[in-house]
Amino acid sequence: xxxxxxxxxxxxxxMGQEVTLRCKLISGHNSLxxxxxxxxxxxxxxxxxxxxxxxxxxxxxEDRFSAKMPNASxxxxxxxxxxxxxxxVYFCASxxxxxxxxxxxxxxxxxxxx
Amino acid sequence: QQPVQSPQxxxxxxxxxxxxxxxxxxxxxxxxxxRQKHGEAPVFLMILLKGGEQKGHEKISASFNEKKQQxxxxxxxxxxxxxxxxxxxxxxxxxxxxxxxxxxxxxxxP
Numbered sequence: 001x002x003x004x005x006x007x008x009x010x011x012x013x014x015m016g017q018e019v020t021l022r023c024k025l026i027s028g029h030n031s032l033x034x035x036x037x038x039x040x041x042x043x044x045x046x047x048x049x050x051x052x053x054x055x056x057x058x059x060x061x062e063d064r065f066s067a068k069m070p071n072a073s074x075x076x077x078x079x080x081x082x083x084x085x086x087x088x089v090y091f092c093a094s095x096x097x098x099x100x101x102x103x104x105x106x107x108x109x110x111x112x113x114x
Numbered sequence: 115q116q117p118v119q120s121p122q123x124x125x126x127x128x129x130x131x132x133x134x135x136x137x138x139x140x141x142x143x144x145x146x147x148x149r150q151k152h153g154e155a156p157v158f159l160m161i162l163l164k165g166g167e168q169k170g171h172e173k174i175s176a177s178f179n180e181k182k183q184q185x186x187x188x189x190x191x192x193x194x195x196x197x198x199x200x201x202x203x204x205x206x207x208x209x210x211x212x213x214x215x216x217x218x219x220x221x222x223x224p
Binding site: 031033035042043045048050055056091095097098100101102103104105106107108 | 146154155157160213214
């Protein structure tokens with residue numbers, strides 16, 4: 001298995017532009033988590049899905065952020081419009097329903113908004 | 115909801131031992147431990163479930179005291195490869211999402 005695959009690895013964009021981050025889950029995993037990592041705030045949970053259904057999006061900072069899971073293996077996180085304070089590393093992670101074997105994280109997307 | 119880890123950073127010489135603590139204000143069902151090397155993704159080390167069990171993974175082990183809502187990670191006879199930032203992730207009953215601690219940066223020097 002190739003693991004959790006995120007794209008792009010790096011994204012530099014101008015303030016006000018739309019950004020879309022992508023994540024492909026490990027086959028057989030049915031839970032998907034989006035985290036944001038910064039030096040100041042550490043790893044913050046943004047939103048998570050179980051069986052394609054959003055369970056908790058209380059961590060999504062603003063309406064500018066949205067996430068979708070159109071099928072069992074793929075998810076997107078969109079920021080529109082982007083702002084400099086959105087600069088961070090965004091990780092997605094997947095697990096089985098019980099997370100008994102932990103989360104498997106993707107390599108992350110380093111987003112820089114200038 | 116974010117658990118608190120201590121210490122924030124520790125420097126060890128090869129062969130020395132370390133303990134990293136994780137404390138939550140919430141009742142916990144599970145505690146996960148992860149290690150993240152610079153520029154990489156966090157990697158799962160182990161999970162502890164409600165019941166106070168202790169687990170081992172080579173020379174790295176952990177305990178979980180659900181009454182005190184605390185977990186500790188024990189690293190013995192540290193190796194250079196142990197360097198990285200260690201995170202605990204806490205889970206509450208009925209949910210499979212995790213809240214991650216602030217991290218402990220561990221540096222092992224020769």
